[in-house]
Amino acid sequence: MATTTLSRPKLRFKGSVADIPARQKRTPLSRILATVIVSVLAVAWLIPFAWATLTALKSETEAASTPISWIPASGFTLDAFTKVLGSGNIPTWTLNSLFTSAAITAITLVISASVAYAISRIDFRGKDLLMGVIIASIIVPPPVLIIPLFQQMQSLNLIDTYWAVILPQVIHSPMVFVLKKFFDQIPRELEEAALMDGAGRLRIFTTIVLPLSRPILAAVAIFVFIGAWNNFLWPFIATNESSLLTLPVGLQTIKSAYGIQYAQNMASALLAALPLILVFLFFQRQIIKGVATTGLAGT
Template identity: 65%
Template structure:
């Protein structure tokens, strides 16, 4: 007669029935892929490190040939001059305000449009979707002149809305969200419809909670694009107090020629928020991209 308790026997049987994980086999293709990723990472990291090293030099050392560290050692003079020469806090606030508003409004518009293309059957749906997909390949620079005249006619030059409104339409994000919404089972919406839910309630209470990964990824992509946008804010804004950070940093010039250390310090200051966004939200970005289904197509 066994002295083991039934609970212990059950645990033992479960442990014995659990298959052991096998170590992944070495594949040459995996080694090649890892090697390519390492090369690409180094190719991206070296210019960033060079810019950082240059920004920590004096202007004399930055303009002279030499190693990563200047003869005078590490100095933060370039950052001090950049921060004291312009309206950095004002420009950073303008960039943050416009980027957040562009992100929120673009995600709302793109999500509603993507859901309509995914679930609604209306006249001209295929043609309109084809126009949206085709507009993805149109360079934004082509639309600068008509957009400028449109903002001028609306008296939105030198205003926040002059920066924001032309950037709200994102055909690529509409298409990405439409692809994601196609993967949500219709049975979930049918069950909510049986309970008396309307179309908008289904979208807000069923579709949106299931779409959080892709919505987070789209939000990050839109925010990065809005923060980095230089050309349109440069054209539509002349008032220095309304300039965004990328535009404002370009106005900090010196009468003594090119200041390499200050230029690198300005570039790193403008890129720092985006680096932090990526470091904190890289999981959401990867999860959102994998949720679109493009990798399985």
């Protein structure tokens, strides 16, 4: 039997320079302009952080004095950090924030990934309605749910426990939507081959889908962790005992009887933001890769 082979056609460029994609004909001037714009935006973002850092390193007199100056006349000092660290139980609050944020992140990943995979791959009655409810819930302001959530936690006798902080924060509709869009781009042929080999849905989900989704799962985990760490309102309502407070809530309890202490406030803000800065520095590659992958999947 004669066989025919298909040869790959040779591509020859016969067009003009105008036919070259814009990405391939960027001039050095455009790259320089883009670099300048990005640098200006980066400096604009860093100015508030630099101001907060310098204010935290001033004495209270220098921080409240006018005219405002970047460099204090009496030099920098660590008094604000010393007073903040000595006024509260910072290590316990930090551990509470780490525990609750890690638990919220882990539970959210399990719930969001499972729901997203079911909507993406399994046909069941009410699927479109469920997806519509998930999308509609994204626009619901979280403060609207505070009263019913508090009543629910109170009826379960969970107020002043870690579970009161964790459970109401494990449902993230935007993350379900993002993961569902990513799962839609995974080739169905991989799952069909696994089904023919006798694999079940759970095995396919854990051994095929999840390993292929590591970038987006890492990005979702980091965003959920940051949101849980920064959450102030709900932990403030759900906990009263000092030993259960998270770091953002605990730092707000450190108040002076002499009015607003600008240096101490800035020191508290920096202490609360320091773990998030470290998380971003260590996992920035995963964040960028996950966001880029999600963007490509949605195009």
